[in-house]
Amino acid sequence: MKRLFFALDLNDTDKHTITLWREQHLSLTAKPVKSENLHITLAFLGMVEPEQQQTLMEFCDQQFLPQTSQPKKHFNIDCNQLALFKKAKALYLGCQHFPKPLIKLATLLSQQAIELGIIQESRQYHPHITIYRKAKSLPDNSKCQLDLTINSFSLYHSKSTPDGVSYIPLKTWSLVQ
Numbered sequence: 242m243k244r245l246f247f248a249l250d251l252n253d254t255d256k257h258t259i260t261l262w263r264e265q266h267l268s269l270t271a272k273p274v275k276s277e278n279l280h281i282t283l284a285f286l287g288m289v290e291p292e293q294q295q296t297l298m299e300f301c302d303q304q305f306l307p308q309t310s311q312p313k314k315h316f317n318i319d320c321n322q323l324a325l326f327k328k329a330k331a332l333y334l335g336c337q338h339f340p341k342p343l344i345k346l347a348t349l350l351s352q353q354a355i356e357l358g359i360i361q362e363s364r365q366y367h368p369h370i371t372i373y374r375k376a377k378s379l380p381d382n383s384k385c386q387l388d389l390t391i392n393s394f395s396l397y398h399s400k401s402t403p404d405g406v407s408y409i410p411l412k413t414w415s416l417v418q
Protein backbone atom coordinates (compact mmCIF):
# COMPACT_ATOMS: atom_id res chain seq x y z
CA MET A 242 0.00 0.00 0.00
CA LYS A 243 1.17 3.52 -0.74
CA ARG A 244 0.12 6.95 0.46
CA LEU A 245 -1.05 8.67 -2.73
CA PHE A 246 -2.62 11.87 -3.98
CA PHE A 247 -3.44 13.53 -7.31
CA ALA A 248 -2.04 17.02 -7.85
CA LEU A 249 -1.56 19.64 -10.53
CA ASP A 250 2.13 19.89 -11.41
CA LEU A 251 4.01 23.16 -11.13
CA ASN A 252 6.84 23.64 -13.61
CA ASP A 253 10.40 24.39 -12.43
CA THR A 254 10.19 28.07 -13.42
CA ASP A 255 7.01 28.59 -11.39
CA LYS A 256 8.45 26.69 -8.42
CA HIS A 257 11.45 29.00 -8.56
CA THR A 258 9.19 32.07 -8.82
CA ILE A 259 7.28 30.98 -5.71
CA THR A 260 10.37 30.25 -3.61
CA LEU A 261 12.00 33.52 -4.70
CA TRP A 262 8.84 35.47 -3.81
CA ARG A 263 8.73 33.65 -0.45
CA GLU A 264 12.36 34.53 0.29
CA GLN A 265 11.89 38.16 -0.69
CA HIS A 266 8.55 38.83 1.02
CA LEU A 267 8.26 36.51 4.01
CA SER A 268 10.52 35.70 6.89
CA LEU A 269 8.78 33.22 9.16
CA THR A 270 10.04 30.81 11.78
CA ALA A 271 7.71 28.23 10.21
CA LYS A 272 8.91 25.33 8.03
CA PRO A 273 9.16 26.22 4.32
CA VAL A 274 7.90 23.57 1.87
CA LYS A 275 10.79 22.40 -0.32
CA SER A 276 10.66 23.87 -3.83
CA GLU A 277 10.43 20.43 -5.47
CA ASN A 278 7.44 19.56 -3.25
CA LEU A 279 5.28 22.53 -4.30
CA HIS A 280 2.03 21.43 -5.97
CA ILE A 281 -1.73 21.95 -6.03
CA THR A 282 -3.54 18.92 -4.60
CA LEU A 283 -6.54 17.77 -6.67
CA ALA A 284 -7.58 14.79 -4.53
CA PHE A 285 -5.92 13.33 -1.46
CA LEU A 286 -6.29 9.54 -1.47
CA GLY A 287 -4.39 8.31 1.60
CA MET A 288 -3.31 4.65 1.75
CA VAL A 289 -4.13 2.93 -1.56
CA GLU A 290 -3.91 -0.75 -2.53
CA PRO A 291 -1.90 -1.62 -5.69
CA GLU A 292 -5.10 -2.78 -7.48
CA GLN A 293 -6.84 0.51 -6.66
CA GLN A 294 -3.80 2.43 -7.92
CA GLN A 295 -3.85 0.45 -11.17
CA THR A 296 -7.56 1.14 -11.71
CA LEU A 297 -7.10 4.87 -11.05
CA MET A 298 -4.22 5.03 -13.52
CA GLU A 299 -6.19 3.18 -16.19
CA PHE A 300 -9.10 5.56 -15.67
CA CYS A 301 -6.80 8.57 -16.22
CA ASP A 302 -5.20 6.91 -19.26
CA GLN A 303 -8.64 6.60 -20.84
CA GLN A 304 -9.75 10.11 -19.94
CA PHE A 305 -6.53 11.93 -20.81
CA LEU A 306 -5.21 10.15 -23.88
CA PRO A 307 -3.62 12.72 -26.21
CA GLN A 308 -6.22 13.60 -28.88
CA THR A 309 -4.54 15.58 -31.62
CA SER A 310 -7.90 16.58 -33.10
CA GLN A 311 -8.81 18.46 -29.92
CA PRO A 312 -6.17 21.06 -29.18
CA LYS A 313 -6.04 22.05 -25.55
CA LYS A 314 -4.35 25.04 -24.05
CA HIS A 315 -2.45 25.34 -20.82
CA PHE A 316 -4.24 26.84 -17.81
CA ASN A 317 -3.21 30.12 -16.21
CA ILE A 318 -3.43 30.37 -12.45
CA ASP A 319 -3.40 33.80 -10.92
CA CYS A 320 -2.27 33.38 -7.29
CA ASN A 321 -3.38 36.55 -5.57
CA GLN A 322 -4.02 35.42 -2.00
CA LEU A 323 -1.79 34.54 0.89
CA ALA A 324 -3.81 32.82 3.60
CA LEU A 325 -3.58 30.48 6.57
CA PHE A 326 -5.33 27.21 7.36
CA LYS A 327 -5.31 27.87 11.11
CA LYS A 328 -5.98 24.31 12.30
CA ALA A 329 -3.49 22.70 9.88
CA LYS A 330 -1.02 25.60 10.46
CA ALA A 331 -0.44 25.72 6.69
CA LEU A 332 0.36 29.04 5.05
CA TYR A 333 -0.76 28.88 1.44
CA LEU A 334 -1.12 30.70 -1.85
CA GLY A 335 -4.63 30.75 -3.22
CA CYS A 336 -6.37 32.24 -6.20
CA GLN A 337 -9.74 33.90 -6.50
CA HIS A 338 -10.58 32.71 -10.01
CA PHE A 339 -9.45 29.13 -10.27
CA PRO A 340 -10.15 27.64 -13.76
CA LYS A 341 -13.46 25.73 -13.73
CA PRO A 342 -12.11 22.77 -15.79
CA LEU A 343 -9.52 22.16 -13.06
CA ILE A 344 -12.21 22.18 -10.37
CA LYS A 345 -14.09 19.65 -12.53
CA LEU A 346 -10.93 17.56 -12.77
CA ALA A 347 -10.62 17.51 -8.97
CA THR A 348 -14.27 16.41 -8.69
CA LEU A 349 -13.84 13.72 -11.34
CA LEU A 350 -10.78 12.21 -9.61
CA SER A 351 -12.43 12.38 -6.23
CA GLN A 352 -15.57 10.63 -7.56
CA GLN A 353 -13.43 7.95 -9.13
CA ALA A 354 -11.67 7.41 -5.78
CA ILE A 355 -15.05 7.09 -4.01
CA GLU A 356 -16.14 4.45 -6.56
CA LEU A 357 -13.11 2.41 -5.52
CA GLY A 358 -14.01 2.72 -1.84
CA ILE A 359 -11.43 5.41 -1.07
CA ILE A 360 -12.86 7.84 1.47
CA GLN A 361 -12.91 11.48 0.39
CA GLU A 362 -13.35 14.54 2.59
CA SER A 363 -16.82 16.01 2.27
CA ARG A 364 -15.64 19.63 2.60
CA GLN A 365 -15.55 21.80 -0.52
CA TYR A 366 -12.45 21.64 -2.73
CA HIS A 367 -10.12 24.51 -1.92
CA PRO A 368 -7.23 24.67 -4.42
CA HIS A 369 -4.05 25.99 -2.82
CA ILE A 370 -0.27 25.77 -2.72
CA THR A 371 1.07 25.23 0.78
CA ILE A 372 4.32 27.19 1.12
CA TYR A 373 4.94 26.93 4.89
CA ARG A 374 3.99 24.31 7.46
CA LYS A 375 3.82 24.91 11.24
CA ALA A 376 2.80 28.52 10.56
CA LYS A 377 1.10 30.19 13.51
CA SER A 378 -0.15 33.41 11.96
CA LEU A 379 -0.61 35.27 8.72
CA PRO A 380 2.19 37.76 8.02
CA ASP A 381 1.20 41.45 7.77
CA ASN A 382 2.49 41.87 4.24
CA SER A 383 0.11 39.28 2.84
CA LYS A 384 -0.28 40.63 -0.70
CA CYS A 385 0.89 38.56 -3.63
CA GLN A 386 0.48 38.36 -7.38
CA LEU A 387 1.97 35.30 -9.05
CA ASP A 388 0.94 34.05 -12.49
CA LEU A 389 1.51 30.34 -12.87
CA THR A 390 1.02 27.93 -15.77
CA ILE A 391 -0.48 24.45 -15.50
CA ASN A 392 0.15 21.85 -18.20
CA SER A 393 -0.36 18.54 -16.45
CA PHE A 394 -1.33 16.62 -13.36
CA SER A 395 0.21 13.56 -11.72
CA LEU A 396 -0.47 10.75 -9.32
CA TYR A 397 2.04 11.31 -6.49
CA HIS A 398 3.48 8.97 -3.90
CA SER A 399 3.99 10.75 -0.59
CA LYS A 400 7.07 9.06 0.83
CA SER A 401 8.73 9.64 4.20
CA THR A 402 12.51 9.89 3.98
CA PRO A 403 15.18 10.82 6.56
CA ASP A 404 15.25 14.26 4.85
CA GLY A 405 11.51 14.75 5.24
CA VAL A 406 8.59 13.92 3.03
CA SER A 407 9.18 13.49 -0.69
CA TYR A 408 6.46 13.65 -3.36
CA ILE A 409 7.31 11.28 -6.20
CA PRO A 410 5.26 11.48 -9.42
CA LEU A 411 4.24 7.94 -10.42
CA LYS A 412 2.50 8.93 -13.66
CA THR A 413 1.75 12.25 -15.36
CA TRP A 414 -1.12 13.15 -17.70
CA SER A 415 -0.91 16.14 -20.00
CA LEU A 416 -3.71 18.68 -20.13
CA VAL A 417 -2.12 20.27 -23.21
CA GLN A 418 -1.42 19.02 -26.74
Ligand code: 2AM
Pocket residue numbers: 246282285331370371399
Ligand atom coordinates in the same frame (compact mmCIF):
# COMPACT_ATOMS: atom_id res chain seq x y z
P1 2AM B 1 -1.60 20.54 2.03
O1 2AM B 1 -0.78 21.03 0.92
O2 2AM B 1 -2.70 21.47 2.39
O3 2AM B 1 -0.84 20.06 3.21
C1 2AM B 1 0.06 15.30 0.39
O4 2AM B 1 -0.12 15.03 1.74
C2 2AM B 1 -0.84 16.42 -0.06
O5 2AM B 1 -2.20 16.08 0.13
C3 2AM B 1 -0.60 17.72 0.68
O6 2AM B 1 -0.46 18.73 -0.29
C4 2AM B 1 -1.84 17.96 1.48
O7 2AM B 1 -2.35 19.24 1.46
C5 2AM B 1 -2.89 17.15 0.77
N1 2AM B 1 -3.91 16.67 1.68
C6 2AM B 1 -5.23 16.91 1.60
N2 2AM B 1 -5.90 16.29 2.57
C7 2AM B 1 -4.98 15.65 3.32
C8 2AM B 1 -5.05 14.85 4.49
N3 2AM B 1 -6.21 14.55 5.07
N4 2AM B 1 -3.90 14.38 5.00
C9 2AM B 1 -2.71 14.68 4.41
N5 2AM B 1 -2.59 15.42 3.30
C10 2AM B 1 -3.71 15.90 2.76
